[in-house]
Amino acid sequence: MLEVKGVNSFYGKAHVLNDMNFDVSAGTVVALLGRNGAGKTTTMKSIMQMVRPRSGSVIYKGQDITNWPSHKVARNGLGYVPEERRIFTQLTVLENLEVGRQPPRDGCTTWTDQMVFDLFPNLAERRNNRGKALSGGEQQMLTIARTLMGNPSFILLDEPSEGIAPVIVEQMARVILQLKSEGLTVLLSEQNLHFAQAVADGVVIIEHGTQKFVGTLAELQAQPDIRDQYLSV
Amino acid sequence: MSPILSVRNLSRSFGAIKAVDDVSFDLAKGELLALIGPNGAGKSTCFNMLMGQLKPSSGTVQLLGKNIAGMQPRKIWRMGVGRTFQITATYASMTVVENVQMALMSFHRKLYSLTTFAHTLYRDEALSLLDTVGMVDQAERHCAVLAYGDLKRLELAVALAHDPILLLMDEPTAGMAPRERIALMQLTADILDAKGVSVLFTEHDMDVVFSHAHRIMVLNRGQLIANGSVDEIRNNPQVQEVYLGGGTLFNAVQEDAHA
Amino acid sequence: MGLFIAQILTGLANAGALFMVASGLSLIFGVTRVVNFAHGSFYMLGAYVGYSLMQVLPGMVGFWGAILLAGIIVGLIGVIVEICVLRPVYSAPELFQLVATFGVILVIQDLVLMIWGPQDLLGPRAPGLKGVIRIMGEPVPQYDIALIVITPFVAFALWYLITKTRVGTLVRAATQDREMVSALGVNQAWLFTGVFFLGCALAGLGGALQLPKGGADLLMDFTILGSVFVVVVIGGMGSLPGAYLAAVIISVLNVFGVTYAPQSTLVLMFVVMVVVLMFRPFGLLGKEEVAGEHGQVGEPERPIKPAGNRIRLLVAAGLVILGLLPLYSGNFAVVLVTDILIFCLFAASLHFMLGQGGLVSFGHAAFFGGGAYAAALFVTYADTPMELALVLAPICAGLAAIIIGWVCLRSTGVYFAMLTLAFGQLLWSLAFQWGDVTGGDDGLVNIWPSDWASDNSVYYYIAFFLCTGGILLLRQAAHAPFGYAMRAARDSARQAEAMGINTKRVQLVAFTFAGIMAGLAGGLFVFSKGSIFPNELETARSFDALIVVFLGGVKTLSGGWVGAAFFEGIKDYLTRFEYWRLALGLSIIIVVILGPEGIVGSLRKAGERFGLLKVPEDAK
Known part of the structure; x- marks a missing residue:
């Protein structure tokens, strides 16, 4: 569904991503693992074209989306959920959802306010509250809900478990599994191996902007040396 | 022995919301005390009151018997409280060692001097502080190009510059890789032992908290719901419900993985 | 009724x-x-x-x-x-x-x-x-x-x-x-x-x-700008009802002002603004602006180091050449370089607080013109000799800077910029409207140096020593703990406050220091010209300084005076063209887009590329 082919990205002169190559098949959850600064977020932003790859290409559903403006990438069915809970704090929950709303797309679930509230019951009670009044966990839910309103077929989740309470982390894991069961494809970045193990089918390990391992979760379990080298727990 | 820090009935409301509600605790000399709780539970508000960013609605904060509640951050610092930030705060246009020298210049009240060259002032002291956190080999580097973990260590050196009696650390390991987290907390614990500093920190990573904290306090909806040893907190049903979770999902997966 | x-x-x-x-x-x-x-x-x-x-x-x-x-x-x-x-x-x-x-x-x-x-x-x-x-x-x-x-x-x-x-x-x-x-x-x-x-x-x-x-x-572009900034500041940036409310308050006030206090209409507006800001720093209906949440982008400023021996030698040589100027050149050059030196000090003072302190002031002319007017007023009304007037000019400018700085520094970022602009307008309107004292549009004339200094060459030396002295002092301050404290307050105010630095006080001292230096430049200016008019207090004058600092290179230590020297030098040539503003405006836009390092920054870059300057390890 998504192919990342030989992508190299730079911030100014700094070479942040070095020849990334991996695929994500439809209906699977792939976890991008690596420490802070390894290049996980840059990989996501390179897919969304929020960072323009200097070379290589990103193919989505057979279409080369490299160098598209990011709003066009988003309208094409890729939904990005940023880290650090970048919700619009001055807007109400409903208005946040409104910003994410896009016209229905063939072959994708058409999300309504009610459907995301069913998925995140906490948000329903707070629909008229401003984003800044939400707790960290609720904000994290809102970032996901907001992206779902764009009816994506593929979502990129950047560090969904970072900085939130363990109870909410469990809820996040359940939501991801539920989205997968509804046919969404997910690429998520994580530092937390436990979390990845709970939800992912495939794994990509990156360090210093270079991918060190690509395979299924089972394959990773079979190679404890790799796991220990890059993902010391 | 009397506590270093003694907080009594600390409260702060924003409008009708009680962000921190009647919180009381003590911190003993040399103690490493963790403050945990869900987001929005009032940890930041509580921290900001201790550090002077926010005035309490009521209650007292006594540092060695003196009430510091409502004092400005820089006055609290002068009384021997150091701090590190959740999102690192360093001076990007200076070198690593100059960042530490800045704290020393402030401590020695040399800020308004026009005649000396600042880069020569308190340099040796600054270098030895950098040595404590293992940053001395990077002393001359430009602060803006440091790796995240190194920035955190630099911040620690800066916080230690005026020989504090109390260190307040706001999510010290946020955004770090697991191995770095443990290393940073180990470093903090070592320094605390060596210098006899007390530490109060907030943290989300339970591995860090459970392996390093001497004592844990749990805040929920502005109230302190538990205060005790690592084991007591881990097995406290109320804490599990509001914060830690049952751990069922992960435990199941982990057990599968180990099987 | x-x-x-x-x-x-x-x-x-x-x-x-x-x-x-x-x-x-x-x-x-x-x-x-x-x-x-x-x-x-x-x-x-x-x-x-x-x-x-x-x-x-x-x-x-x-x-x-x-x-x-x-x-x-x-x-x-x-x-x-x-x-x-x-x-x-x-x-x-x-x-x-x-x-x-x-x-x-x-x-x-x-x-x-x-x-x-x-x-x-x-x-x-x-x-x-x-x-x-x-x-x-x-x-x-x-x-x-x-x-x-x-x-x-x-x-x-x-x-x-x-x-x-x-x-x-x-x-x-x-x-x-x-x-x-x-x-x-x-x-x-x-x-x-x-x-x-x-x-x-x-x-x-x-x-x-x-x-x-x-x-x-x-003139209506600048006339409205001052009032608009006042309205936006009073109403609160980003608040539409606030803008309406403030526009009504200011306009009604103006109408009454014209009737009851015709000489203070403009002043009245600023008094209201100051009062509002005292109680509501973000305006009547405004919310706190989180300035620079996602930070300033672009290459971070490099750590500074005192000049090495080679540079010091170069500077000394330059000073000698300048110092001997009256011996080898004519009257025209001496007068021109006097003007340039004065403008260099003015620009360097702005660059000091802007570059080191991050305080983007759009009203620095208030202190230049303020110093000039102070000197001129003392000469006109108290027969003050030049020597004393040159001391009083920076003192008065400094006092004004303390007051204006105290108000403006209550806010940050763009609010600060707008407030400084508004205060610049205030001083201008004072000079302009208070004709009985300041001569209004006709200015104050016959402000000449003392007899011993009336020769252009002698006055040149006065300007030379005071201006180069001032610029060197500003530069030393950048390397002193005070300059470091300014950068600390700029880079991370919360860290600075958490390490005992009273950031507002540091900024106020910096603002005052810059004001004193600008006032000195203004004092020198008035005696070199023999007169002073309200246009030296205009917003356009503040912009002049800002632009030369910018074109000289903000993120450098010498950008201010280098830019000033360059532009004051070519101004005479430039202003001969009928549409020089158009040309200048376009070049400013082009420089902003293509060469934001400015003259000094570009020279440094070129020097590093060709191996004349050492590139710091971390900048590679």
Whole structure:
């Protein structure tokens, strides 16, 4: 569904991503693992074209989306959920959802306010509250809900478990599994191996902007040396 | 022995919301005390009151018997409280060692001097502080190009510059890789032992908290719901419900993985 | 009673144009984070374009059609500006954006001069609304009543658009996080352009609407800018109801001021602003702006080091060459270099607080002109000798800086910039309106040096020692703990406060220090020219300094005086061209987009590339 082919990205002169190559098949959850600064977020932003790859290409559903403006990438069915809970704090929950709303797309679930509230019951009670009044966990839910309103077929989740309470982390894991069961494809970045193990089918390990391992979760379990080298727990 | 820090009935409301509600605790000399709780539970508000960013609605904060509640951050610092930030705060246009020298210049009240060259002032002291956190080999580097973990260590050196009696650390390991987290907390614990500093920190990573904290306090909806040893907190049903979770999902997966 | 009500009505009518310009500015700032200093220029364009349209379009429909059309045309001009000038600098630091919009001011000024000529235009009266109606016996122009009705309608339409529509929601979301809006599938580039269109169209509309009341002239861009900033600051940036409320307060106040205290109308406005800011630092209805949440982008400034021996030798050689100037060159060069030295000190003082302290002041001329006026007033009214006046000038400027700095430093970032500009305008209006003391437009004349210093060469040495001394002192301060404290307060105020640094006090001392140095430059200036006029206090003068600092290189230590020397040197040549503002404006815009390092930064880069300078390890 998504192919990342030989992508190299730079911030100014700094070479942040070095020849990334991996695929994500439809209906699977792939976890991008690596420490802070390894290049996980840059990989996501390179897919969304929020960072323009200097070379290589990103193919989505057979279409080369490299160098598209990011709003066009988003309208094409890729939904990005940023880290650090970048919700619009001055807007109400409903208005946040409104910003994410896009016209229905063939072959994708058409999300309504009610459907995301069913998925995140906490948000329903707070629909008229401003984003800044939400707790960290609720904000994290809102970032996901907001992206779902764009009816994506593929979502990129950047560090969904970072900085939130363990109870909410469990809820996040359940939501991801539920989205997968509804046919969404997910690429998520994580530092937390436990979390990845709970939800992912495939794994990509990156360090210093270079991918060190690509395979299924089972394959990773079979190679404890790799796991220990890059993902010391 | 009397506590270093003694907080009594600390409260702060924003409008009708009680962000921190009647919180009381003590911190003993040399103690490493963790403050945990869900987001929005009032940890930041509580921290900001201790550090002077926010005035309490009521209650007292006594540092060695003196009430510091409502004092400005820089006055609290002068009384021997150091701090590190959740999102690192360093001076990007200076070198690593100059960042530490800045704290020393402030401590020695040399800020308004026009005649000396600042880069020569308190340099040796600054270098030895950098040595404590293992940053001395990077002393001359430009602060803006440091790796995240190194920035955190630099911040620690800066916080230690005026020989504090109390260190307040706001999510010290946020955004770090697991191995770095443990290393940073180990470093903090070592320094605390060596210098006899007390530490109060907030943290989300339970591995860090459970392996390093001497004592844990749990805040929920502005109230302190538990205060005790690592084991007591881990097995406290109320804490599990509001914060830690049952751990069922992960435990199941982990057990599968180990099987 | 009748007069009272009539005056309130006049105030309400005047508030219309002010509100439209202010709300446009506020709107553009909200989304793009750019304070459009050229907003007054769009207002001026609206007036001129409206005037021309009214000449062609007949009757009542023609009049109102012309106003509407003027708004749309100005909006479209705004779109061109947004696409060509602002898009490339959205990610640049605040200062660069401000300077770019200032380039736009210059360009528009000359274009208007080119098309419509220098004479003031008298606005036509509105067909069908030429008469007056009597309210309790007092005449109130019908057109005023029309304005009073129209303005709330526009305000309501705007409010509805922003708070109740999807577009408005997107605009508010983009205000906070553009990248995220784009990642959610919204074409933010066009959202920005749309907002810029709307903001500029509002300014144009304001300009055209006030034609029957005020006509059109070439000074209206800066005249409105000061009031608009006051309105935005009082009302609160980003708040439409705030902008309306403040526009009404200021306009009504002005009308009463004209009647009861004609010499202090402008001053009154600032007094209100100061009072409001004391109690509500973010304006009546404004919210706290989290300035620079996503940080300043671009290459971070490098750590500074005191000059090495080679550079010191070079500087010493340069000083010797300068010091011997009267021995080997004529009178013209001596006078020219005196001017250059004075301007260098003025620019260096601004560069000091701007570069080291991050304090972007748009009203630094207040201290230059303030020092000059102080010296001139002492000479005129107290027969003070030059020697003493040269001491009193920096002292007075310093005192003014303490007061103005104390007020302005209560806010940060763009608020600070706007406040300093407003205070600059205040001092200018004092000098301009208080004619009994300051001579008003005629200025103060016959301020000559003491006999022993009346020779140009002798005065040259006075200026040489004081100016180079001042510049070296500023440079030493940058390397001293004080300079470090300034950078600490700039880089991370929360860390600085947490390590015992009283950041506000550091900034106030820096602001005062810079004011003293500018005052010294002003004192030297007045004795070299023999006279002083209000234009030395103008906003344009503040901009001069800002622009040379910018073109010299903000993120360098010597950018200020280098830029000043360069531009004061070529100014004589440049101003011989009729449309030099146009050329300067365009070059400023080009420099902002293509070479933001400035002269010194570019030289340094070139030096490093060709191996003449060592590249620091971490900058590779």
